[in-house]
Amino acid sequence: xxxxxxxxxxxxxxxxxxxxxxxxxxxDLSKAGKVVRLGxxxxxxxxxxxxxxxxxxxxxxANNKYWVxxxxxxxxxxxxxxxxxxxxxxxxESYSVDIGAPSNAILPILAFExxxxxxxxxxxxxxxxxxxxxxxHRDVQPELxxxxxxxxxxxxxxxxxGYIFECSTGLARSLLSKPTCPVLEALGKRLSYEIAVGLxxxxxxxxxxxxxxxxxxxxxxxxxxxxxxxxxxMVSKVLERMQ
Amino acid sequence: xxxxxxxxxxxxxxxxxxQLRPMVCSRGLLERAHGSARWQQDNTIIMAAVYGPKPVSxxxxxxxxxxxxxxxxTKSGIAGNTEKEAEVTIRRTLEYIVLSSMHPNTxxxxxxxxxxxxxAILACAMNAACAALVDAGIxxxxxIVAVSVGVSTHGVVVVDPTKVExxxxxxxxCLVFPNxxxxxxxxxxxxxxxxxxxxxxxxxxxxxxxxxxxxxxxLERGRAAxxxxxxxxxxxxxxxxxxxxxxxxFGAVAGSPVPGEAFxxxxxxxxx
Amino acid sequence: MSAEExxxxxxxxxxVVVSSMEVEAFRRLFPLQxxxxxxxxxxxxxxRPLGRARPTDVVLGQVPTTDGSALVRLGNxxxxxxxxxxxxxxxxxxxxxxxxxxxxxxxxxxxPHVRPGRPAEDACAINEQLSNVLASSQLVDLREFSxxxxxxxxMAHLDIYCLNADGSLLDAALLASTAALMDVQIPAISxxxxxxxxxxxxxxxxxxxxxxxxxxxxxxxxxxxxRRLKLGPAPVAVTCMLYKNHLLADPTAEEEAVxxxxxxxxxxxxxxxxxxxxxxxxxxxxxxxVMDCIAVARLRLKEVxxxxxxxxxxxxxD
Numbered sequence: 001x002x003x004x005x006x007x008x009x010x011x012x013x014x015x016x017x018x019x020x021x022x023x024x025x026x027x028d029l030s031k032a033g034k035v036v037r038l039g040x041x042x043x044x045x046x047x048x049x050x051x052x053x054x055x056x057x058x059x060x061x062a063n064n065k066y067w068v069x070x071x072x073x074x075x076x077x078x079x080x081x082x083x084x085x086x087x088x089x090x091x092x093e094s095y096s097v098d099i100g101a102p103s104n105a106i107l108p109i110l111a112f113e114x115x116x117x118x119x120x121x122x123x124x125x126x127x128x129x130x131x132x133x134x135x136x137h138r139d140v141q142p143e144l145x146x147x148x149x150x151x152x153x154x155x156x157x158x159x160x161x162g163y164i165f166e167c168s169t170g171l172a173r174s175l176l177s178k179p180t181c182p183v184l185e186a187l188g189k190r191l192s193y194e195i196a197v198g199l200x201x202x203x204x205x206x207x208x209x210x211x212x213x214x215x216x217x218x219x220x221x222x223x224x225x226x227x228x229x230x231x232x233x234m235v236s237k238v239l240e241r242m243q
Numbered sequence: 244x245x246x247x248x249x250x251x252x253x254x255x256x257x258x259x260x261x262q263l264r265p266m267v268c269s270r271g272l273l274e275r276a277h278g279s280a281r282w283q284q285d286n287t288i289i290m291a292a293v294y295g296p297k298p299v300s301x302x303x304x305x306x307x308x309x310x311x312x313x314x315x316x317t318k319s320g321i322a323g324n325t326e327k328e329a330e331v332t333i334r335r336t337l338e339y340i341v342l343s344s345m346h347p348n349t350x351x352x353x354x355x356x357x358x359x360x361x362x363a364i365l366a367c368a369m370n371a372a373c374a375a376l377v378d379a380g381i382x383x384x385x386x387i388v389a390v391s392v393g394v395s396t397h398g399v400v401v402v403d404p405t406k407v408e409x410x411x412x413x414x415x416x417c418l419v420f421p422n423x424x425x426x427x428x429x430x431x432x433x434x435x436x437x438x439x440x441x442x443x444x445x446x447x448x449x450x451x452x453x454x455x456x457x458x459x460x461x462l463e464r465g466r467a468a469x470x471x472x473x474x475x476x477x478x479x480x481x482x483x484x485x486x487x488x489x490x491x492x493f494g495a496v497a498g499s500p501v502p503g504e505a506f507x508x509x510x511x512x513x514x515x
Numbered sequence: 516m517s518a519e520e521x522x523x524x525x526x527x528x529x530x531v532v533v534s535s536m537e538v539e540a541f542r543r544l545f546p547l548q549x550x551x552x553x554x555x556x557x558x559x560x561x562x563r564p565l566g567r568a569r570p571t572d573v574v575l576g577q578v579p580t581t582d583g584s585a586l587v588r589l590g591n592x593x594x595x596x597x598x599x600x601x602x603x604x605x606x607x608x609x610x611x612x613x614x615x616x617x618x619x620x621x622x623x624x625x626x627p628h629v630r631p632g633r634p635a636e637d638a639c640a641i642n643e644q645l646s647n648v649l650a651s652s653q654l655v656d657l658r659e660f661s662x663x664x665x666x667x668x669x670m671a672h673l674d675i676y677c678l679n680a681d682g683s684l685l686d687a688a689l690l691a692s693t694a695a696l697m698d699v700q701i702p703a704i705s706x707x708x709x710x711x712x713x714x715x716x717x718x719x720x721x722x723x724x725x726x727x728x729x730x731x732x733x734x735x736x737x738x739x740x741x742r743r744l745k746l747g748p749a750p751v752a753v754t755c756m757l758y759k760n761h762l763l764a765d766p767t768a769e770e771e772a773v774x775x776x777x778x779x780x781x782x783x784x785x786x787x788x789x790x791x792x793x794x795x796x797x798x799x800x801x802x803x804x805v806m807d808c809i810a811v812a813r814l815r816l817k818e819v820x821x822x823x824x825x826x827x828x829x830x831x832x833d
Contacts (some may be wrong), residue, residue: 007429014427019481022340022377023385023424025431043342043382048428052342052382054480072380074277074296102296102349139306139347324646327639335795338775414651416791421799436760436801443799452651452789455809462802 013049013066016059020068024051027066039067040078071170075100075200077136082156084164084198085144087127095123097131100166100200103141107131111145113153121158128159128204130196159196162206163213169201171224183223186235187216215242256285256405263390263403263468268370268479270378278379282371284403286361291371293379295351303350308343312352315368318360329365336419336446337372342382351381362405363391365417365448370472373422377480386422386476387445388469391415392461394453400460402468414451416458418465421445422473441473442466546773554761561767566811568683568753568765571819573690573826575698582671583699585826587691590767591681596673596691598699602712603670605661613660613668617646619675619688626680626768638677641685644792645675648689648781652789653747655696662704662739667712669701682767683754685779690819693749697827703741750783751819752790753812757798764811778805780812 007014011033013026020026027049029036038044041053051057055070077083077099085097088104095107107129109120123129131144146156175181175197180188184195193207193216203220207213219238223231258264264285273279276292283289296309303310313334315326333353341351353375355368369389376383393404393415401408409415423441424432432440444462453461542549553560563569569590578584581597605612621638623629649655660669673695675688703715715738756763757776771777776796781789788809793800800808 007427015425020425021386021422021477021480022383023422025424025426025428028428041382048431050384052345052384053380054377070380072277074380076380102346103298138345324639324643327636328643331636331640332794335775337795339795339797419795435799436803438801440799443801444793444805445799446795447791447793447800449788449791450647450651452653452783452787454786455788456786458788458791459802462805 012059013057015057016066018057019055020051020057021054022052025049026051026057032064034064037063037065039065040076041068041070042066069170069173071168073166073168073201074102075169077101077105077133077142077200079133079136081133081199082197083131083133083144083200084159084196084202084204085129085131085200086164087123087125087129089125090123097129097144099142099144099198100202101142105133105142105144107144107146111147112157113147113151123158128162128164130156130159130198130204132156155196159204159206162194162204163217164202164204165217165221167201167203167221168224169199171220172197172199172201172203175203175220181223182228182231183219183235186232187219187239190239191216211242215239254401255407258403260399260401261464261467263471264405266472266475268374268475270374270479276375276379278375278377278381280371280374280378281358282367282374284361284363284367286359286405287363287367288358289364289367289371290356290358291368291375292354292356293351293372293375293381294354295379295381296346296349297351298348299350304348307347309341309346309348310350311337311341311343312350313337314352314354316354316356318357329368332365332446332448333368333372336369336387337376339445340373340383340385340387340421341376342384345382360406362407362409363403363417365389366391366419369417369419369446370476374476374479385424387419388422388472388476389417389419389446390465390468390472391417392465392468394451394457394461398454398457400457400464402464409450412451414449414453414457416450416453416461416465417446417448418444418462418469419446420466420469422476423470425477441469546769550758550770550773554758554763559763559770565761566764566814568686568815568818569767571690571822573694573822575694575826575830581695582702583695583697585691585694585698587687587694589683589687589690589765591679592677592683592687593679594675594677594684594687594691596675596688596695598695599672599674600699600701601670601672602662602667602714605665605668609657610665611661611668612657613670614657615649615655615660615671615673617642617649617673617675617692619645619677621677621680621684624679625677629680637684641688644685644779644790645688645692648750648752648790649692652750652781652783654693654750654783655744655746659744660701662712663706667706671699680768682769682771683765686752686754686765689750689752689781690823694823694826696744697746697749697823698830699744700741701744703739705736705738707736748783749820749823750781750789751812751816752779752781753808753815754779755808755811757796757800757804759798762804762807762811764815776800778808780808782809782812782816785813785816 011031015026025048029047042049043052053068053070055068058069059066083099085099087095088098089096094109096104097107099105112121131146133142134145135143148154191212193205193212196204205213205216215238219235267283270280272281273292276294278293281290299310311334313330315330353372366389373387391403393401393408393412396413404415421441435443557565572588574586577586578597582600583598585596587594619642621629621635623631629635662668673692675691704712705715706712753764755778756766756770756774758774776798779792783789
């Protein structure tokens with residue numbers, strides 16, 4: 001198969017929406033004009049932008065942001081992402097939380113809404129939390145917080161009961177896309193369940209009946225490579241089998 | 244064996260001197276590994292699994308870059324000096340492409356398992372390692388292409404020798420070149436030393452004695468063969484990644500959907 | 516010396532001391548820039564031009580308890596190689612050939628980076644490369660080691676010890692192995708009719724071989740005198756470092772640690788390439804770079820062959 005050579009003529013990369021491999025040069029910064037924002041999978045090499053991860057190149061016109069969408073299991077923390085972590089250890093001032101990143105993250109004991117030294121939540125090793133990444137730099141351990149910017153909890157905090165399973169980061173992102181992901185919508189029509197999705201590839205599901213939990217988790221895992229139509233069909237089959 | 248009166252005639256498996264064996268690359272096969280790949284060149288099969296970036300302890304920790312570790316598991320028997328040398332060569336080759344400064348204080352391990360060795364095992368391993376690193380999402384600054392070339396006792400240069408051919412040949416070489424990237428900017432990647440960048444050698448391991456001219460011919464043939472392998476690698480990448488675009492182009496994989504795994508194999512029979 | 520001159524010379528001395536400390540500090544903190552400064556002037560930190568190897572010394576016959584030995588110094592890198600011959604039975608696949616077993620070791624004495632215990636992976640890699648080079652080159656014909664086809668042959672244990680590791684380990688190890696093999700004297704043996712072989716020991720004060728009294732009456736034995744090995748052309752290895760567009764031959768350990776890209780070329784004649792090993796690195800090798808490395812190797816080949824000849828002559832005179 002011939003590799004089609006498309007050269008950048010305007011200010012936008014001609015490789016947008018194509019599959020790119022590490023080493024591909026996608027943009028000439030000198031021709032780009034306005035400020036270019038680089039997301040995951042891209043880095044700047046002198047006057048050009050080079051791909052570091054394989055995936056599909058995406059571009060958002062609004063803020064001229066480029067990023068590479070790929071399918072990975074390993075999570076690389078970045079700021080302002082909601083993640084699900086499991087407490088591994090308790091230190092004096094903070095918890096050490098495993099979020100599937102290259103090193104464990106730090107969650108300060110007082111990073112919960114309305115927490116003071118006297119009434120902070122006491123999390124045991126093994127407890128699950130839904131938190132927000134506050135600091136993420138390659139040389140430093142990532143830091144989490146269970147509050148949003150205005151110090152309200154808004155959904156962050158410990159997760160009680162339920163079941164956690166792992167999936168790829170790409171699936172986690174698509175579960176959180178707007179409008180609601182077809183699989184979650186279809187399941188929500190017939191079953192009632194609670195779900196929290198961490199961008200680190202972890203999903204927490206809770207429901208009244210264990211069978212509901214199992215059905216929801218299986219449905220989500222199998223929906224990864226299906227079109228919306230197929231997802232609806234798959235969900236209806238799952239629900240039939242439940243009855 | 245090659246017919247010496249007419250060197251362009253078939254080898255014992257029917258190929259011509261410049262013909263590669265059919266290659267298959269599959270990725271994402273191992274559930275627990277962060278990235279995995281299986282590279283098959285006819286009967287030579289090797290699997291590579293990548294773990295990382297993960298925390299490491301003690302001496303191995305480097306505050307500026309990630310530490311690469313390579314383990315080679317043979318099909319049978321205990322690992323000896325040959326395997327150690329292969330580990331060192333592969334590790335130094337991969338240090339060329341892995342952007343280890345993006346994950347300091349961590350470690351990346353690559354484990355190889357030889358499933359069957361029918362010649363060109365080191366080249367297979369390099370290709371498998373590259374595919375596994377891409378599957379794991381480790382930041383890379385390019386891809387590599389590895390090819391094995393042999394020189395028969397009568398000086399005929401042959402591409403991709405089998406184990407029998409390697410034993411009977413006077414010498415064989417494993418060459419690793421950088422993969423030619425897709426480039427949206429004219430004039431890049433810049434040529435190095437008067438040649439296109441993908442002609443430069445990242446690694447070279449020879450076994451057996453050959454003349455300097457024969458070595459130069461091996462380089463030429465290796466470069467020509469690497470172009471074909473490059474297009475195979477790009478194809479396999481494109482098809483693997485297409486599957487994850489939810490709801491647009493691809494249907495389910497072979498009937499009932501398989502949870503979590505992106506398994507797609509391409510077999511390309513490459514002509515002379 | 517008057518009172519005014521004394522402080523002036525003291526401050527000059529102090530300046531010299533301070534600036535040499537600064538140079539050392541710069542060398543430790545910024546090793547790459549330190550070497551780059553020299554490379555821009557086309558020189559190495561130890562004053563050599565880029566393509567020249569360090570002064571090489573080969574002395575044969577240093578270890579009298581072996582059948583052949585050599586001590587090689589390549590700059591500061593020191594290797595001691597010894598060959599001991601043992602009687603053995605040849606394998607059934609190659610009944611008229613002997614064997615060579617190579618063992619390269621880096622004891623902790625050679626470098627602060629080597630710890631006792633598991634051998635460093637560099638040592639294993641060099642071991643493997645040495646066996647490959649000796650197998651691919653025509654230095655030793657294994658049939659030289661055969662005594663009686665199918666029944667007995669010599670097994671040579673070639674042990675190489677690195678006494679000081681300062682870069683270019685394969686070059687020095689290969690040179691030591693070649694020199695030791697050149698020094699090998701296969702002992703005199705007597706073979707009886709049944710093919711049983713006995714090594715004849717020489718008593719120091721006699722020139723006549725000492726023969727066991729009771730065996731004198733046995734049926735006639737064939738005696739093979741002691742002899743040297745007939746060797747082919749000696750393979751010579753050159754380690755080159757590539758950095759940007761510079762090519763450095765025979766690097767020291769400091770240069771090897773900082774400039775990562777290595778190319779090792781082994782030749783045994785100007786046109787016969789025994790091995791070309793380039794394990795990755797940060798610089799690509801273009802065709803012209805490869806040709807430059809081979810040109811450096813050709814020059815070194817002539818140099819080393821001359822050094823080996825002189826060493827053998829010197830040993831013959833002793």
